[in-house]
Amino acid sequence: MSVPSHSGSRPTLEDVAAKAGVSRATASRVLNASPRVSPEAHEAVTAAVLALGYQPNQAARALVTRRTGAVAVVFSEPEPKIFDDPHFAWLIRSAARSLADADAQMVLLLVHSPEDLARAERFLAGGHVDGALMFAPHKGDQLPSVARKLPLPVVYAGRPWGPLRGLHLVDHDNEGGGVLATEHLISLGRKRIVSVTGPLDEHSAMDRLAGWQTATRAAEQDVARLTEDGGFTREGGKRAMAALLDRVPDLDAVFVASDLMAAGALDALREAGRRVPQDVAVVGFDDHPMIAPHTTPPLTSVRQDTSNQVKHMVTQLLRLLREEPIRARREVLPTVLVRRDSA
């Protein structure tokens, strides 16, 4: 498409105002999506625009219908993490595909510093997108409270921190997955089951740990000794596994709360001369296609269907945009255990 031209024979803003029976200023306010417009004026001007086939330029037209055809996908995470952890790549790919299927343009924004947040807020408030999918898992993150003030529908992945009232989200059953993983280790006869956790400022990490605790019935005072935060990174998983081997030398199984950390944990076990699964059985989380089948040995893991999660988020957002009824504001998707050789 090219920049629209305004030839003399086309209907003008003046024609729209006359047809709608409002002042030109009011018509302009409607076209500019000003909040100070009465519903009646909005309806009359919109009807006049449609009746006359008035074609404002692309940006202005977007304002009429409040539709840019674009959806922001916002990640509130340190950039290194987004690109070193293949889980994010998978999320982005799924979002790109699901939004393309809905003929929406994915507009990816990365937010890390307070300056990033202020900049993203300006962009999101600027009428450049119709809605947003947000990934803001960390405690203390200001994005959810900023997003509440935006004139945009938003759907979250997982539970953001802060009040959930009024929020739309699609989560996975992380606690159930933690139970599944740990009960599998128990069923194999393992007695000393430790856990490498994600950072406990994320609900997903806390929920997976809660699942491990439920299944092991670990007493509160044992949790600190039997678990270690691996920060959802490969290096962190290796470091946490090494620390647990030091602290709990007789451990015979570990539930690692992400596949990326599990790859690191396998490195630590190898370096410590522990055989997997003979000496130590290992279960990961994600069942990431780029990781779980390729570790040595291949990783038993809890599958969360990321593509499906993103698809549900897009569906929920599209319903919000079309003002269609939503079945549930908060959806929780199931997880399943995928058995390979590590446990």
Next chain:
Amino acid sequence: MSVPSHSGSRPTLEDVAAKAGVSRATASRVLNASPRVSPEAHEAVTAAVLALGYQPNQAARALVTRRTGAVAVVFSEPEPKIFDDPHFAWLIRSAARSLADADAQMVLLLVHSPEDLARAERFLAGGHVDGALMFAPHKGDQLPSVARKLPLPVVYAGRPWGPLRGLHLVDHDNEGGGVLATEHLISLGRKRIVSVTGPLDEHSAMDRLAGWQTATRAAEQDVARLTEDGGFTREGGKRAMAALLDRVPDLDAVFVASDLMAAGALDALREAGRRVPQDVAVVGFDDHPMIAPHTTPPLTSVRQDTSNQVKHMVTQLLRLLREEPIRARREVLPTVLVRRDSA
């Protein structure tokens, strides 16, 4: 920020038109960045807007100044490739950092299918960004010809296909890098040097191959026998290396045109029982920090400074946006050899 309000006491579009001595329709056209506005009218209305402190809403204000504070980063590649090849993650991270340093919002768009292209074109033409950085390396890609028609400054990474006249770009000296890699192998006394190339519908892959050919002085009829396309993927690198081992059993060195392919080639060499570097010396390309130091053995590689390339692209784009003089439309950045154990 909140949605701007329009209280009665603030200057209106009518006031702007009166002050500028133009019709309201003309003032509106200027505000809507219509191309059918005389430079005089544009100047008068812009002056009136500034003098009166007229505050259109955010989207409209962006049109006045043609500044949204956002820059599109467009990748025209199949999505799997973008996320399986860590080189792209590095590009995206560099772009996010360089643009944040310039207080610009990075807006990442992925383009793969013709539908994606049409959608991205609508978004880019819609006044939502001030300019674009484009990664469109493949022959036959329609993005560069679409981008020519956009009312946006664009800077390319590398050379896109098609006429280069009028384009701004920042490339690496890929041919020089291919020469460096191959001459290093020659200096080690290797006699039978083959090459795993990238897809030859990309200039960067062609240039690296040209560097190999220059250094080996391979006759035209030998090129097909001594080289194999690995498609810039790990699997492709493995497959191509296996094919070359079949076809040229006495090969003693290989220049692999990306680190990701080199990781695959090392797998193929290991499976074939060839020792690296004793039996076969290997040089990669990229010196990717996530790959080259971590292969077995660590990879000698040609470093292209991706962060620096993206920084130059951002600098060039900012100069275009500020209408400052550009030193060179086409910049070519040097490459250097980084020696590790594989050669």
